[in-house]
Amino acid sequence: MDKKITIYDLAKVLNVSPATISRALNDHPSISFSTKKRIVSYAQSSGYRINKFAANLSKQKSNTIGVIVPKLNSPFMSAALSGIEKIANEHNYNLIISQSLESEQKEKLNAKTLYDSGVDALMVSLAHETANYEHFDIFREQKIPLLFFDRVDYLPNCPTILIDNKQAGFDATEHLILQGCKNILHVSGYLKRNVYSDRFNGFKDALHKHKIEFNPYNLFETDLDPQKIDFVMDHIKNAKESFDGIFFANDAMAVACIQTLLKEGVRIPEDIKIIGFNNNPVSEIIQPNLSTVNYPGYELGVLAGQSIISHLKGNINIQSAESILLKHKLIVRTSSLKNNVK
Amino acid sequence: MDKKITIYDLAKVLNVSPATISRALNDHPSISFSTKKRIVSYAQSSGYRINKFAANLSKQKSNTIGVIVPKLNSPFMSAALSGIEKIANEHNYNLIISQSLESEQKEKLNAKTLYDSGVDALMVSLAHETANYEHFDIFREQKIPLLFFDRVDYLPNCPTILIDNKQAGFDATEHLILQGCKNILHVSGYLKRNVYSDRFNGFKDALHKHKIEFNPYNLFETDLDPQKIDFVMDHIKNAKESFDGIFFANDAMAVACIQTLLKEGVRIPEDIKIIGFNNNPVSEIIQPNLSTVNYPGYELGVLAGQSIISHLKGNINIQSAESILLKHKLIVRTSSLKNNVK
DNA sequence: ACATATTACGCAACCGATTGCGTAATAATA
DNA sequence: TATTATTACGCAATCGGTTGCGTAATATGT
Numbered sequence: 001m002d003k004k005i006t007i008y009d010l011a012k013v014l015n016v017s018p019a020t021i022s023r024a025l026n027d028h029p030s031i032s033f034s035t036k037k038r039i040v041s042y043a044q045s046s047g048y049r050i051n052k053f054a055a056n057l058s059k060q061k062s063n064t065i066g067v068i069v070p071k072l073n074s075p076f077m078s079a080a081l082s083g084i085e086k087i088a089n090e091h092n093y094n095l096i097i098s099q100s101l102e103s104e105q106k107e108k109l110n111a112k113t114l115y116d117s118g119v120d121a122l123m124v125s126l127a128h129e130t131a132n133y134e135h136f137d138i139f140r141e142q143k144i145p146l147l148f149f150d151r152v153d154y155l156p157n158c159p160t161i162l163i164d165n166k167q168a169g170f171d172a173t174e175h176l177i178l179q180g181c182k183n184i185l186h187v188s189g190y191l192k193r194n195v196y197s198d199r200f201n202g203f204k205d206a207l208h209k210h211k212i213e214f215n216p217y218n219l220f221e222t223d224l225d226p227q228k229i230d231f232v233m234d235h236i237k238n239a240k241e242s243f244d245g246i247f248f249a250n251d252a253m254a255v256a257c258i259q260t261l262l263k264e265g266v267r268i269p270e271d272i273k274i275i276g277f278n279n280n281p282v283s284e285i286i287q288p289n290l291s292t293v294n295y296p297g298y299e300l301g302v303l304a305g306q307s308i309i310s311h312l313k314g315n316i317n318i319q320s321a322e323s324i325l326l327k328h329k330l331i332v333r334t335s336s337l338k339n340n341v342k
Numbered sequence: 343m344d345k346k347i348t349i350y351d352l353a354k355v356l357n358v359s360p361a362t363i364s365r366a367l368n369d370h371p372s373i374s375f376s377t378k379k380r381i382v383s384y385a386q387s388s389g390y391r392i393n394k395f396a397a398n399l400s401k402q403k404s405n406t407i408g409v410i411v412p413k414l415n416s417p418f419m420s421a422a423l424s425g426i427e428k429i430a431n432e433h434n435y436n437l438i439i440s441q442s443l444e445s446e447q448k449e450k451l452n453a454k455t456l457y458d459s460g461v462d463a464l465m466v467s468l469a470h471e472t473a474n475y476e477h478f479d480i481f482r483e484q485k486i487p488l489l490f491f492d493r494v495d496y497l498p499n500c501p502t503i504l505i506d507n508k509q510a511g512f513d514a515t516e517h518l519i520l521q522g523c524k525n526i527l528h529v530s531g532y533l534k535r536n537v538y539s540d541r542f543n544g545f546k547d548a549l550h551k552h553k554i555e556f557n558p559y560n561l562f563e564t565d566l567d568p569q570k571i572d573f574v575m576d577h578i579k580n581a582k583e584s585f586d587g588i589f590f591a592n593d594a595m596a597v598a599c600i601q602t603l604l605k606e607g608v609r610i611p612e613d614i615k616i617i618g619f620n621n622n623p624v625s626e627i628i629q630p631n632l633s634t635v636n637y638p639g640y641e642l643g644v645l646a647g648q649s650i651i652s653h654l655k656g657n658i659n660i661q662s663a664e665s666i667l668l669k670h671k672l673i674v675r676t677s678s679l680k681n682n683v684k
Numbered sequence: 685a686c687a688t689a690t691t692a693c694g695c696a697a698c699c700g701a702t703t704g705c706g707t708a709a710t711a712a713t714a
Numbered sequence: 715t716a717t718t719a720t721t722a723c724g725c726a727a728t729c730g731g732t733t734g735c736g737t738a739a740t741a742t743g744t
Contacts, residue, residue, distance in 0.1 A: 020724075058701050089452070094438045098431060113434070298415070350730075364732060
């Protein structure tokens, strides 16, 4: 119905210049209170809406933050995104979310698109595949804040937000050892990614601390797709010395394994003790309840959001350019317990 | 380092007008093939990047789709968003995602913000609270495509994408009846929302078809927060005639209930048969496995994305302005079976 | 060879808000 | 009262593409 109304229309009606309108609407100090009120109230009643396209062009910023994640639909990632969105929303930033679907090429394309879209900042959780980081150069050249969360790498001046995966891997492994495990299998994700290599390193450290030898067959690298649990099962069955404990790099895989093992008559935790990672909702449902490591997705998202916002608002203290490590927490349930007591 | 380079810079170097640059880069037919090639290749090598702010302003469109959902972090919603993102991405649209957190006020604010941001279309899944729809008027006035998915209402010319909740509710209920249930409780969400009222109506229809009387205590309205399972338990215990079947409007609540009932010594499905809704991953994990209704989130997202894109591209056949009902599917597992056989 | 059609591009207005600089009007100071 | 400082606003350039209209150059038709 009504045509779009601009500050020029307002200016004409109110007998002031468009500049005054713009300043009044932005609460600029050099406009008197009375005209400010007059302008603002008329703008309201007339149904004026700012044209962000024009504002963005002249200010060269968009109040938009870009996010690239591997997949939207995982409990962890959607929790993280939820936290990010909450903070962004509170600070009047829009969130453009895109998925790399674990493909480096898509990640590169998304980065280009988001750059072209003029995002004021970019938050990334890396795809499994991603091996080089040239697609982020342009952001760094243009001084567009760039932050990594969860699946990170360490580029100069790029904050990272994640938990201490190495320590968490250590804790999980040591827990199994303290429950009596002597021959532990670690089912890992792609070791190229920090989150998995760190967990693996924690795993090795724990073995080392407790003078348990690490053999290549104690590690099984996967894509963590529970559909492919059979590969893991084969590895377990073909072990020279049967495993008495398994540390999974995520819960989904652990759950799939528990179900398969139970079906085959293996007792958990009596025969094999199992611990997962992430504290996925299913870990509390599966019988026996799955021990795991809590990975606070929502809180991580909130912190990541706050960090990027404070960058954008210019509160760049030295700290905020550093890594933030969130506290993880070992959650011991029955799947890993020596004496199956509550 | 390098300043931003514009089409004016290119024009100067290549001795053509900015208009020609623009047309060449947009593959406009009135530019000869040879100059097109010259311009495009030079633009490439010079590192030129379009300024979308300017392009958006002059074209008055942004290649951006806005999405408002109640919560990002639910298995269903993140699956739907994943599907939407995939389609949008394939068609070079950006997705701005925001959460209403079940608050009507936030939904209104988000709608305003997205409008101001100049989204080319809006996709909405309504908050529990939302009772009036004025915040969408501006979209309809400006002919900005508006689509509802899952939690919908029927505004003129607004496509809706969802499953046939009434039929699904009917199927779930009839299944319980056919398994021998005579006194079924329906634990519903807020009945203001279509998805829940439809399921409830299906519930009633099934009772009616099988000549089972419906009493007010056969319905229990909740916010479906599994934390508040105690209210449901109270209702169950205080029933005059004890229930022999429960139809939950979502799986999370059903699972919480199963766990509580089992703890109290109630046998499932022998004493009470239970069916959920959504086919949440936990439904396959819980013991006994939870019967449920499959609600294909990802597919729904894909369809919603395709529908909105086809609107935007102008392929507006009459069909695409209509509702789309996806196929649901009853998934029978052990939690509802008369004879507990596989 | 002359009229007409087509091709290939340039001109300049336009999208709508922002902002540095300048200045008239009013207030404060000497 | 004359002078300086403040206040409150207007002017006009700017952000960087897009696009309707006009036209010179070349091609086509008779």
